[in-house]
Amino acid sequence: MAPDHPKIKSVSKVFEKIASQEGFRLVGNVELGRDISLKELEEMYDAVIIATGSTVGRKLGIPGEELANSISAADFVPWYNAHPEYKNLEVDFSDQVAVVIGAGNVAIDVARMLALNPKELDLTDTAQYALDKLHNSAIREVHLFGRRGAEHAAFTSPELRELPKLEYTDVFIDEGEISAAQQRAGSAGEIPKDIKANLEAMAAIATADKKGVDRKLSLHFLSTPLEIKGEGRVEEIIFSLNEVKDGQVVPTGKTKSIKCGLVISAIGYRCLEMPGLIYESGKIKNTDGRIGASNTYVVGWAKRGPSGVIGTNKSDSSEVIKLLISNLTTPKN
Template identity: 40%
Template sequence: MTQVYSPERPLRVAVIGSGPSGVFAAEALLKQTSFPAEVDVFDRLPTPYGLVRYGVAPDHLTIKSVTRGFEKTLSDPRVRFLGNVEFGRDLTHAEALAHYDAVIYTVGASSDRRLGIPGEDLAGSMSATEFVAWYNGHPDAAAREMLLHAGGVAVVGVGNVALDVSRILVKTVAELRGSDIAEHALKALERSQVKDVYVLGRRGPAQANFTTKELREFGELSDADPVVMPADVQLGEAEEAAITDNVKRKNVEVLREFAVRTPEGKDRRIHLRFLVSPVEILDDGQGNVAGLKIERNRLDERGNAVGTGEYETLPVQMVLRSVGYRGVPLEGVPFDERRGVIPNTEGRVEGRPGEYTAGWIKRGPSGVVGTNRKDATDTVALLLADAQAGALPTPAQPSREAVDALLAGKGVDVYTFGDWQALDAHELSEGQAQGRPRHKVVDLAEMLSHRRR
């Protein structure tokens, strides 16, 4: 029998993950007029917004203003935020299907790709993902000790995340105080010995994936000079003609400006290097990074980087890899290990009626925060089409009360959106008292102590 959705028995959807894709999916479900709907948005952390809180650079506060719209969505009475609920542990796959007409997985891509070179597991070598989580105050990473006594740091990769971590490493404390960087990171960076950061791209400047705005910021730092080798931005006629993307063309122009700029003698430097690949992270004999061996590349006729057999060693004591994100498997949900995504057809999980996916776990790590709105909306459109066609399975216990009873029976300390608003107000108040935008709470127990009265 086809389910008829009504105000008394609305279409019930669980969204697993409260980052941009998850909230955009909830928003799309609220805006549609085909069916009355109820949405429960789950997150394993007490805090919503995912990548916006823990991934976006702390000095890019304007990007974080998207949370104003997120707040409107999560405050809607048809939507509930259930934080501090871990999928697979507190809410199993089978339990989700038993309580919802449809489930949308929007957990992002929280892991990273490795370099696959010797020395990658030495102390001082880590993913940019970990470093970003540390300075953004993610509870999983806040207690980690960073080796900021390093004089030199290599950042492998030329996307925006690579530029973000490089910029944070060389900014002064005065510059960072205007950001919402976590307090423990601010104090550690105040003691930092970093003088030289090397940003490494295996192909040329015309193939780099960063955006021009982020690149230009390197020329506006109060105590760091951008350094570009003139030879790296001398492109052949064919390579020059092949640049059809306006962003990449502007990037090359900015890099050429940096290449002819006279260094101002600032205390720190960001070296932007191209056509080089890391081949080995060197060991100091005690398990620490002592340098990075790189190989000079050239581009073949298809634009691929090919090693030339010319090597050099960079004097670095820390290596951050930023060569791509990948998703991680969820309990009971299919997973494509090679691509690091949930196998799906345009958002429908393959072979799983009533299960959907959106965002990076759907398509891989591409695009910016706003890209996920269309992606999530497209997925919701398929869900609604399936509901219209009577193709959604009928859950055994489709009610909020049943979900609440299930979680209470397991002793899960659910953190509501009202609770988050209390924590948010606390962080803003503490930040204001310190002359900063926000003072992030990074300890999980302390987070959970802030509740709506």
């Protein structure tokens, strides 16, 4: 999650409470599949719960994706969050323009981190090396692109509503784009509550007074990335412009080019595959969290796919644990 959301990070207090209970033991620096196999764990314990999340960023699958400074959010987010395995990520903020691809909360987090004034991060737990780099960043324009219309965006409205509150950044959305999305969404009947709230939040951004500052964040829709261009590193990205016809997103045949020095893709995650498990649509195959008829269970993003905030996954995991308890028969010893 983003370092400028310290309130959510206080979830660690729950872990501290659990860890202080008698019978709790943490064995760190152990990677399932590398240091120990699932089979070994199953032989040793009455039940095994896999909570390994979704850690691999989905690929755009377009030419130029492998250029230097074309980075997945799955690498960029742990880099600024001080994950030890990502601290050596090569990222260059020397160009004025950055592009973020994706229309979900991860894309918003990344775009906001690039667009805000880094002094807003000074009191957070952003990795010091990332903070130093962000303080020297030349980025002043961040463009976020979604493939479908604003009505299809996977943002949640609280994340959108905080954008106009950024003290040192102006946020732009084309007003016409939002009213067209509202019309399309309304043409099928009553607009679902979450979509309505999102579109209202986006309309508020579109019409909000701008501060006239040099840091800018713009949200664009109906744009599919076609190609990233550059001599060895990102210099430009080409988008196909789309429209919605009979409820389908289709290309208009027109393209748009943006000169930029950094592209971050935030188009979803999938599980890193481990031996001994079956995967389906990027997540571990399970029935209500149970893997086959075994005493092995899966929770969180590894179970559900990369959706939902901590609260959603917490309540879902509680249901899995109830199932685990009801299935536990004779303990091993």
